[in-house]
Each structure stands twice: as structure tokens, then as C-alpha cells.
Amino acid sequence: MSDKNLPNQVSANTLRRLPYYLSYLKTLKNTDVSYISAPVIASELDLNEVQVRKDLAAISSVAGKPKKGFEIDVLINDIQAYIGCDVNNCGILVGAGHLGRALLAYSGFEAYGLNIIAAFDSNPAAVGKDIAGKSVYHTDALLDFCKKTPVTIGIITVPAEDAQEICDLLIKANVKAIWNFAPVKLCTPDGVIIQNENIAASLTIINKKLAEQF
Amino acid sequence: MSDKNLPNQVSANTLRRLPYYLSYLKTLKNTDVSYISAPVIASELDLNEVQVRKDLAAISSVAGKPKKGFEIDVLINDIQAYIGCDVNNCGILVGAGHLGRALLAYSGFEAYGLNIIAAFDSNPAAVGKDIAGKSVYHTDALLDFCKKTPVTIGIITVPAEDAQEICDLLIKANVKAIWNFAPVKLCTPDGVIIQNENIAASLTIINKKLAEQF
DNA sequence: TAGATTGTTAATCGATTAACAATC
DNA sequence: TAGATTGTTAATCGATTAACAATC
Known part of the structure; x- marks a missing residue:
């Protein structure tokens, strides 16, 4: 239509x-x-x-x-x-640290067509856990997982220094878009959609405005 | 200097x-x-x-x-x-839901000069809990809390329909800046800094780009 | 009809990019 | 010196805002 x-x-x-x-x-x-x-x-x-x-x-x-x-x-x-509220994109999240767990538990994304179906982490302490009903697997299992269940959106919430490596992995896993929460410019082949999220930047803006006021 | x-x-x-x-x-x-x-x-x-x-x-x-x-x-x-990494602003967070808890637990803000010292919620089930070492108090206690401990930044992570009410409360409590995660235009007196964060917007952009590709 | 609101064409504004002289 | 890099002034580009004719 x-x-x-x-x-x-x-x-x-x-x-x-x-x-x-x-x-x-x-x-x-x-x-x-x-x-x-x-x-x-x-x-x-x-x-x-x-x-x-x-x-x-x-x-x-x-x-x-x-x-x-x-x-x-x-x-x-x-x-x-x-x-895009009516679309239904499958997403996976890599990096089940504080921010990652937060996003996993946040239920608001479904209203925007994103369904996070699993999380991955390389830290043994995180692997095997269940966060908001979603399993955390080892990063090594990511490729296989995506072979069985095609994933559209990969979410990166690992530390800055690991972000590129995870990005490469997600591209190998054939995701169509990457939502990147690390403050890092990712190198990607053409055709892959990159959306950078930069929560810290907003804080920077607040700090600046506060400083200006006095 | x-x-x-x-x-x-x-x-x-x-x-x-x-x-x-x-x-x-x-x-x-x-x-x-x-x-x-x-x-x-x-x-x-x-x-x-x-x-x-x-x-x-x-x-x-x-x-x-x-x-x-x-x-x-x-x-x-x-x-x-x-x-502003070297400043040290006190912040409180209102709305200890999924997103709020996530931000509470996220340790990355300290690198940007923000120290979240407490959280508030009106849901009895959340009040009294401890999240990442930070106490959750009842919203009714917010004004008193801020009288004792001046707070610079108020973080709003309540549902959209409650955001304005909490905003008014934070202004009464004399915060200098409001970091608003609800997708709502807040009415505030001049001089109060408002920074709107809109995580969903990025998702919208991804959805749009995905749709364009096919 | 008169007036509020629409959609559109033109002007303004600010950010990005290009061109260039100055410096080590 | 020659050439890479700097900072700055001018041109371009895109988004916002103003002006205006069309509509109910």
C-alpha cells in the first residue's frame, strides 16, 4: 500500500x-x-x-x-x-554490562518495532544468566545463533576498545543495521546501516550549559 | 585559569x-x-x-x-x-523503572562529571530498594532530600504522562538542569536547562533506513 | 463572506566544506 | 627550501523561518 x-x-x-x-x-x-x-x-x-x-x-x-x-x-x-511501530525487527545485544542489561530490560523498544531476542557477552560471569526473560550467551555462539535465527539489528554495548571487533562479528553474522552505544567510529562495509548513540554527549551539553550560567 | x-x-x-x-x-x-x-x-x-x-x-x-x-x-x-570530566555534579533520578534502573547502574556517567546519588519512585514496590548501591526513596521525600543535599541535575525516567509533574517537582527542589528521557516537551521557567534524550528516535531512524533499503 | 488554516515558494540562518595565505 | 599542516576567510549546502496565495 x-x-x-x-x-x-x-x-x-x-x-x-x-x-x-x-x-x-x-x-x-x-x-x-x-x-x-x-x-x-x-x-x-x-x-x-x-x-x-x-x-x-x-x-x-x-x-x-x-x-x-x-x-x-x-x-x-x-x-x-x-x-515503524508495526514492523518487527529481531535484534541481539552484545555486551551485557550495566548499559546492556538496562537496554535488555527496557520494554519500550517494542513500541518501535524492535524485539531484542538474546544477548551475548564474553564474560563467563554474565553468560548463562537471564535478564528480563532474555538469555545471555557466550559471544562465541553468536554466529551460529544468527545462522539459525536471522537477526536484523545488532546492538553494541561493549566497552569502546572492543566495539570494532564486535562490529566485525555482527557483520559476519549478516545483521542489516548496527546500533552502536560505544563512542567509537566503526568501520563497516557499504550497505550496513550504522546508528551511533551517544548518551554521554547529552551530558556534555548539560555540563557546558551549566558552566556558561555562572 | x-x-x-x-x-x-x-x-x-x-x-x-x-x-x-x-x-x-x-x-x-x-x-x-x-x-x-x-x-x-x-x-x-x-x-x-x-x-x-x-x-x-x-x-x-x-x-x-x-x-x-x-x-x-x-x-x-x-x-x-x-x-566537564573534572566537575562533579550531583544528580538524582526519578522513575526507577527499567530505564531508570539501567541508568542508575551505569557507571559511565562519572567520567562525565555526573554522580547520581539517589533515586525516587512513587511505586511502593520500588521504594526502599538498593540499585547499584543507590537507595530508592519515595517521591514524596524528594523535596526534603534536596533541601539537605542540594542537587544540580534531575533525571526524569518516568512514563510520558507523569513527566511534567515530576519536572515541576524537580524545579521546586531547585535543580539547575533536567535530563529528560520522556518523549515529552516539558514546560519550565526560564533559566532551567532542559536536555531531552530520545532513544526511540534513533530507532526510528534505523527503521526508516532499513525500510528504504528494500 | 471573513478568517483560520492549509501547502508552497522565497528568504534567512547556521553549519559544513572549499580555498588560501601563514608557519615551521 | 619544499611541503605538510595550521588558522581563517569565502562559498556551499541544508534546515528553519517568513511571506503568500489557495481553500473551506
Whole structure:
């Protein structure tokens, strides 16, 4: 049904705003309003109204109605569909340290189409454990595991110095995308999707703003 | 010693690159090279060399030497100082769910100057527990706690629908910055620093790229 | 109709990249 | 010196914002 023949270039910034639209729209679900306008969303979320209109135009299945705006229920569905809530990607996580265990236990990813089915670690102390119902296997077993159960997304939560090695392993295991939590530039062949997550960077930004204030 | 009299506007994008520079430079620590040039860093991290030079110029305490580049040890120290590794901010976390517990247990924040000293939750089942050596108190005790122990950074890991309420509470408790993991626009008075973290957004980007590939 | 809202075309802004003179 | 690298000034690029005609 998706007749998007051209990639429909939506910027990463727009994608980042979508979860905020979604969560705001959901707060309206149980109210009596059924339509919402771009200017209202913009003022609620402190955004420019043209920006909101462009964002919505990019992901909405129907045009907004002059004087009314967008039907809330339709918009919620459209955003969820666009975000990929209805896909179901299998993921595995490598590195069952603190952060890794945290992500394993975090249930919020399923709402975004990611199902983490197993974890791997090279530390014997971690291997064999069960975290949030997911087994931790030895890293040596990763390739075999992925042969039996194709995995789309590999999540790297190992220390920086091990990240490249794990990355190579995941590529050998044929994952299509890598979600990298180590602050390291990974070398990968073309075609493999890399998404770097950098929690520390946000902290850096906070520190900087705090320092500026005084 | 820091004679930065003007704010020295460094963009958030630059700040986001600093952890990658740092981690790369650290890999050179135990080698025999003592100087590194912007072009080399750029090619290693797949960045533009002018961009690297500008980034380094913004944070370095000394100018680079033509033909040699930057002294690695000095650069490491400068980045760490700039990032705020040497500050020590007290933080508390509200919402000891999966994500909250993960962040509590994650030890990596101390390297960025953040020391999470306690957690709060309104769920009786969570209250009284000990996570990674940190106590979980009832949210009702938050204000009193912050009166005794001034807290700089409040971390919000409660569900989206409770985030604003907790935000208000943290502001009453006089925190200077809020690190918000809920995908919600928070309303705050001027002067309070807000940093939104949006883990789901990265997942959205991965989903989109995966979808484009086929 | 009048006015709010839409989608779009043009202007602005900021970040990235290219070009270049200065330095060791 | 010649050449690699520096820092800086100018050009490019993309995202945000402003202006405006079209619609109900």
C-alpha cells in the first residue's frame, strides 16, 4: 500500500520530532477534540508552525483540512506507521554490562518495532544468566545463533576498545543495521546501516550549559 | 585559569563529536606517536578535516603546530576538561523503572562529571530498594532530600504522562538542569536547562533506513 | 463572506566544506 | 627550501523561518 516510490527525504531532525508529536497527540485521545491544527501543536511543543506543517505533510496519509487541521486518530496512526511501530525487527545485544542489561530490560523498544531476542557477552560471569526473560550467551555462539535465527539489528554495548571487533562479528553474522552505544567510529562495509548513540554527549551539553550560567 | 570571557559558542554538533575524538585519542596513548594532526583524525573518523580543525581550535588550550599538529596528551586533557570530566555534579533520578534502573547502574556517567546519588519512585514496590548501591526513596521525600543535599541535575525516567509533574517537582527542589528521557516537551521557567534524550528516535531512524533499503 | 488554516515558494540562518595565505 | 599542516576567510549546502496565495 505504501506508494512511496521516491525516498521522500525526511530529515533526521524531522524523525526526531515525530515521537514528540506522537506523545502529545496521545494526550488528546481521550478528550472531545478530534481535529488538531499545526499552529496548536507548534505552540504546545515550542516549535515553528511551518516546521510542524512540513513535518506532518511528510508523514500524513491525508492532506490537512483548511480551517480544521488534521484528524487526530489518523495522524496518530500515520506517525506510528511511519516510525515503524508495526514492523518487527529481531535484534541481539552484545555486551551485557550495566548499559546492556538496562537496554535488555527496557520494554519500550517494542513500541518501535524492535524485539531484542538474546544477548551475548564474553564474560563467563554474565553468560548463562537471564535478564528480563532474555538469555545471555557466550559471544562465541553468536554466529551460529544468527545462522539459525536471522537477526536484523545488532546492538553494541561493549566497552569502546572492543566495539570494532564486535562490529566485525555482527557483520559476519549478516545483521542489516548496527546500533552502536560505544563512542567509537566503526568501520563497516557499504550497505550496513550504522546508528551511533551517544548518551554521554547529552551530558556534555548539560555540563557546558551549566558552566556558561555562572 | 579558564579565561573564556565570551561564551565561545561551540555548537551542540561539535560537543557531540568530542567524545569520539577523545576515545580515538585514547587509543593512541600507548603508542609511540605523541602528536596527531587534524587530517589524520578526520580520515580516521570520517570527518571533514576543516571541521576537525575548527573543533579542536575551539577546545584546545594551545594552538596546533604547523607540520606536527597537536600534542596528544594535551589534547586529551583539554577535551576532558572541556567536556566537564573534572566537575562533579550531583544528580538524582526519578522513575526507577527499567530505564531508570539501567541508568542508575551505569557507571559511565562519572567520567562525565555526573554522580547520581539517589533515586525516587512513587511505586511502593520500588521504594526502599538498593540499585547499584543507590537507595530508592519515595517521591514524596524528594523535596526534603534536596533541601539537605542540594542537587544540580534531575533525571526524569518516568512514563510520558507523569513527566511534567515530576519536572515541576524537580524545579521546586531547585535543580539547575533536567535530563529528560520522556518523549515529552516539558514546560519550565526560564533559566532551567532542559536536555531531552530520545532513544526511540534513533530507532526510528534505523527503521526508516532499513525500510528504504528494500 | 471573513478568517483560520492549509501547502508552497522565497528568504534567512547556521553549519559544513572549499580555498588560501601563514608557519615551521 | 619544499611541503605538510595550521588558522581563517569565502562559498556551499541544508534546515528553519517568513511571506503568500489557495481553500473551506
